[in-house]
Amino acid sequence: MQFVGKTVIVTGAGQGIGRAIALVFAERGADLVINGRTKSKLDAVTLELEAKGARVVSVVGDVSRRDDVAATVEAAVAAFGRIDVLVNNAQSAAGSSTAVLDIDDEQFGRTFGSGALGTLYMMQACHPVMRDGGGGSIVNMGSSTAITGDPGFGAYVMTKEAVRGISRVAAREWGRHNIRVNVVCPAALTESTAEFSRQHPDAYARMLKTVPLGRIGDEMTDIAAAIVGLAGPDFRYLTGATLMLDGGRLIFP
Numbered sequence: 001m002q003f004v005g006k007t008v009i010v011t012g013a014g015q016g017i018g019r020a021i022a023l024v025f026a027e028r029g030a031d032l033v034i035n036g037r038t039k040s041k042l043d044a045v046t047l048e049l050e051a052k053g054a055r056v057v058s059v060v061g062d063v064s065r066r067d068d069v070a071a072t073v074e075a076a077v078a079a080f081g082r083i084d085v086l087v088n089n090a091q092s093a094a095g096s097s098t099a100v101l102d103i104d105d106e107q108f109g110r111t112f113g114s115g116a117l118g119t120l121y122m123m124q125a126c127h128p129v130m131r132d133g134g135g136g137s138i139v140n141m142g143s144s145t146a147i148t149g150d151p152g153f154g155a156y157v158m159t160k161e162a163v164r165g166i167s168r169v170a171a172r173e174w175g176r177h178n179i180r181v182n183v184v185c186p187a188a189l190t191e192s193t194a195e196f197s198r199q200h201p202d203a204y205a206r207m208l209k210t211v212p213l214g215r216i217g218d219e220m221t222d223i224a225a226a227i228v229g230l231a232g233p234d235f236r237y238l239t240g241a242t243l244m245l246d247g248g249r250l251i252f253p
Contacts, residue, residue, distance in 0.1 A: 002232055004029035007080040009072065011063050011122060012090030014041030016190045017141075019048075020224035021087055026054035028228060033057045033076040033083075035068075035090070055080070063090045063118030064110075066125075073125040083129045085231045088119040088140045091159070100154040108155045115141075115159035120166055123181075127174065135178025137231040140167045142185040144246045164242060171240030180239040182230060186223045187216055187246040212248035 008025045012018040014036035022034050026049045034049070034056065036042045042058040049056045057079045061068030076083050092114035098107065119140050130136030145153050146160035164183050171181040193216060197204040208214065217223050226245055229235065244250055 001029035003085075003228075005031075006084040007031045007033065007076055007082050008085040008087070008231075009033045009035065009076055009083060009122070009126065010087045010089060011035045011072075011118065014038050014045055017186060017188055017219050017223055018087075018089040019045050020219035021089060021227055022049060023052065024220065024224040024228045025085075026052040026056075029054075030085070031055045031080045033059065033072065033079070035059050035061055035063065035072045037062050062114070063088075063122055064113035066121050069118070069121040069125050072122075073129065077129060082133045083126050084133070084136050086122060086126045086130075086136070086138045087227065087231070088122050088138070088163075090118050091115040091141065093156075097152045098154065099152060103155050108158075111155040112159045112162070115156075116162040116166070119163050123166070123170060127177075127179065130179050131174075131177040136180075137235075138167075138170070138179065138181045139227055139231055140164075140181065140183045142183040142242060144185045144187060144244065144250050147185065147250060168240050175239055180236070182235075182239060183242045184223075184227055184230065185242060185244050185246060185250075186227075187211070187249060188219045188223045190219065210249050211246070212251075215247065217245060217247060 008030045010018055010022045013022045013034035022032055026032060032049055032054050034042055039060045046056050046058045057075050059072045059075050061072055063069055092110045140163050142164045143160040146157040149157055167181045167183045223245055
């Protein structure tokens with residue numbers, strides 16, 4: 001229960017990895033503020049979190065809009081008086097399977113707005129609260145797809161590498177405030193991954209052969225648990241880093 005008395009914001013928490021992250025934080029005693037665009041999904045996750053004994057505030061909003069971001073941060077402060085951890089998980093999937101020459105402004109705007117701008121806006125809004133509270137931990141979501149530059153993911157790759165870039169800068173600028181900023185690149189068995197495995201079993205099997213551990217990560221036990229650990233005091237000396245939670249798919253010298 002290492003997060004008892006701590007307040008955690010998780011964006012994009014209505015499903016997938018965001019939901020899993022919120023659930024693990026709840027198991028470890030945190031007060032949760034969850035954000036997402038779909039009320040029904042947030043309501044369902046809220047019930048799951050409360051069943052684990054967590055205090056929860058749910059805020060419907062789009063992180064690509066500064067007003068929605070401000071409302072999320074204000075709700076956290078009003079309910080719990082502090083913000084200790086921010087996990088920027090929200091990300092639109094617009095722009096997948098689109099060649100570089102075919103990326104249009106609308107598609108790029110949705111992808112970059114939810115991922116890169118949403119991450120920036122949330123970081124900016126949480127910073128003064130964390131600073132005044134003595135520090136905090138920010139975990140932003142990157143992608144191994146962005147590092148490898150997979151074809152068809154131009155807008156997504158630009159977005160996720162922008163997230164990694166701003167995270168490094170913020171880590172340098174905010175270290176004096178005891179605010180750590182790190183990035184996680186997960187490979188998890190999400191709904192989209194499962195659908196890909198059903199539609200393209202041969203391609204999925206080839207991909208699995210590139211993973212030394214031989215499997216895709218479980219959202220709860222492999223991905224969310226590691227992110228929660230990274231946000232906690234055991235990693236208090238780590239900032240500006242990218243943690244590859246991909247089973248060894250990308251190994252750098």
